[in-house]
Amino acid sequence: MTGSPDIDLLEAQRLDLQAQLDGDKTSEDRNRMGQFATPTALAREILSHGLRLLPEGQKIRFLDPGIGTGSFYSALRAIAPEERIETAEGFEIDAHYGEPARALWQETPLDIRLEDFTRAKAAGQGANLLICNPPYVRHHHLDGPEKAELQHRTEDACGVKINGLSGLYCYFMGLSHPFMAEDGIAAWLIPSEFMGVNYGRMLKRYLLEKVTLLQIHRYDPADVQFDDALVSSAVVWIKNTPPPHEHSVTFSYGGTLAKPAISREVPAAELANESKWTRYPQAEKAAQKADITLGDLLDIKRGLATGDNSFFIMDRDQIEERGLPMECFRPVLPGSRYLPEDEIRSDANGWPLIDKQLFLLDTRLPEDEIARIYPALAAYLATGTKGEKAVSGRYLCRTRKPWYAQENRPAAPIICTYMGRSRAGGKPFRFMLNHSQATACNTYLLLYPKPLLAQAAKKNPEIMRTVWEFLNEIDSDELLGHGRVYGGGLHKLEPKELRGFPADGLIARLPEIKPLNQQLGLFEKAVA
Template sequence: MVEDREKARQELTEQLRSAKSQAVRNKLGQFATPASLASDIVRQALSLLGRGRSIRFLEPGFGTGSFYSALLRSASPSHIETAAGYEIDAHYFEQSARLWDGTGLRLHHADFTRVEPPQTEADRYNLVVCNPPYVRHHHLDSSQKQELQAIVSRRLHFQMNGLGGLYTYFMALSQTWMSKGGVGAWLVPSEFMDVNYGRKVKELLVSRVTLHRLHRFDPNEVQFEDALVSSVVVFFTNALPSDNHQVEFSFGGTLDEPRVSTLVGLNQVYKTPKWTHLPQSAVEHDRKDSTGTLADLFAIKRGLATGCNSFFVLSAEEVQRHSLPAQFLRPILPSPRDIAGDEILADKAGEPLIAKRRYLVHCDLCAERIRAEYESFWRYLEYGIERGIHKRYLCRHREPWYSQENRPPAPFLCTYMGRPTARSESPFRFILNHSQATAANVYLMLYPKPRLATLLQGNPEVSRVIWKALSSVTPESLVGHGRTYGGGLYKLEPKELANLPADVILDVLPKGTKMRSHRQLSLFGM
């Protein structure tokens, strides 16, 4: 009977999933927990609660009720005193209400963050299990964020970080729904363990509740088919921690059989800024987690600064109009907004196959030679002098003023400044460049260091793998390494990008590649 309902639930989940596009599901963070993982989480949570206790269960962000179904499979019905769920999406709500009809579930069609929690201890829940919607903060409008912060502040007297996704508010608010000693089990993205906005969540976890365990899945064993999110399961009870409390940090494998696991004193947890560095033994296993950075693999430089783009960066028509000789022109990429995709293909000559081609004026010859041998180019330089270009700060510090910094084409580029746009959630784009075009300072250029360069020469297909890996880095991780300015403008300096952990790349390199281990990285002087 319970198994039949679970089968029907899985069918319903699939039906609801395929009825919506990924973009629409992203908006409400609709990614179902795989059934076996839901069972593992519920079993662990039940053992923390203590077998045989009367259960008051709550699943906020209910979806089709992965955890409720797991509860019915794991606990005896006589122990379930009450069970409730909250779901904002009418679609899910109606179908789930029908599916679970007659099981005693009280399913509410409501926004969990807006509902007032129970006022009395007896009405609160002692088992809250949740895979909250993973909606990034820039999908929440600013009034929504302010309101969420105000709700948390009113109910918990706690100030959340505005860059946190919806799941951080779900986690914080759930405490007010829990009875004393109640157990919370949360499947959330592991991002909060390291990035800036996560500090507030960690503060709640170490100071307001007793944190029992964080199990982080290996990012290479992704838990969801369609959301490339590395996940962590967090278990806590709603009680203040004792002074000598220890938290279990485990990593890899499954909840029941983690690859590594260690107990860490709360003091140590407190002092560790990046929780993904715990457990220590896992870090020893995967030294790349904490030590190697992109700087080991790439020389990262800002693109060149011309001093006056309107003079030095020209369209094909302008080149033709001024009859400029090809030897003083180099292909250069236009502004990122004029590049449609994130991969730039090239023709046989190495010119980028893009609509808005641009050429950089560059010449090292002395003025006398140009005047004597290249009449049209000389006229163009004179035109620049008339406009005072040669006196501009950057030009005046170059010798000759019309020469350019040396920036060979780079195979990987990052647009390092911007706002999240409708087209992309991330303010940053990684571009795979097959062309011989150089780039201006609106890009960061990633030049593979010798050993990686050799690997790429022998295995050009690996470029694509690296590019995909770079593109999969979440904006939060990047912003955690970079800066955010007012109005949602993000900026990333070369050094900040260089500080990103190298495992982003090392993890995806073909098996058997020497560079996969950090120790080898340093051995080879990368």
């Protein structure tokens, strides 16, 4: 018989306790400490998979370095025969959870240590089954000296120095290395972001060089695993033994660990040269190293941040009602939901031909000159300097001179929505060809031609249409592989990620570039 006959009752009590303890804390406090409890079904799914990876009948020495109220231990007792559990240990830094958890499990062999795992010393045989949902604490909640100490201790523990921009979960993984028995199995339920960001490089090095990486299962981001944490979750499975020669790693996606929607074996040698592990398992091979990227041809920037859109952006009626001078405004595009077409036409004034026309207050005239020439505008600006939360006192505004001046973001010929959701038959990001003189705010990326492309486009304006068509033909999975994803299926594409996208295929469509290439000595290989 598996599990304890009382485990379902204990699990029900644990869930009630978890809800009570969570309710005693603010969401801000829990976010700061990265406290997001693992749901029962997910914990049992992970434990079931872990037991399948252990030799049949092997006694279990269980460890959870961030145990909370014990969701993984509860799952272990529900799945494994009680006599098979040799030892069980957990660490919990927060007595708010640790003390009640101790009381809940006091009649079981679980030893909960109320201490900071990142400072603990390993002893004994080591765990052969380590399962953990480590605290999801972002790096900006860790101060400088604390980070430096964590980096030093982690490097001593696993031989890899974790990047200082990493979240606390990366340190937990490295610090756990001495706590594992030889050939022991570990599962880490962590955000999948490490697979595609620069700070995850050192963690990936640990997974490829110091242990045997068995599998990474990514849950469908549309299926949020935690109700209160908008992250895309992955389970990383490792075995504490050096990686064998010509080793391959299982990448799976969607569904469950037992029945994923997609699964593929990827050679570890390929992973070592691939910066975006989020490409797998959908991608059949690593991304090709491009001779030219979009960043070679386009200057890609985030749209402007006003400091307070409600103060600086108005429609024509609001401007007229306040008697403000139109010459102190310039057109700005509304949110993408107000742009039904991916080609933005323009009138003779350069204003976009759309229903929702908006304008951005943008002048660098000094205040005394505004008061002399435009008294209505001076009166309006004065309202932005009053009150406890004055617009002029906001961070972006107070760093500008004058405070009401805007960033230099001219209209871009191509804009891109940098956040979006992936839906069946649709694309998460939209590329739009902008014929107007409207700039755009920071919900968009702005794509400006660099001198090489701008010179060609000056002679033939249709070149930018060719660029736009190329961008729209990029396969959605390829584009998603260069970006990152959050819980709920929200995808994000940063400027540097779009800059790195291969553009060799675009060069092939631009014969005008070739003579410029010969003149400037650039891109020889791509246009040969």
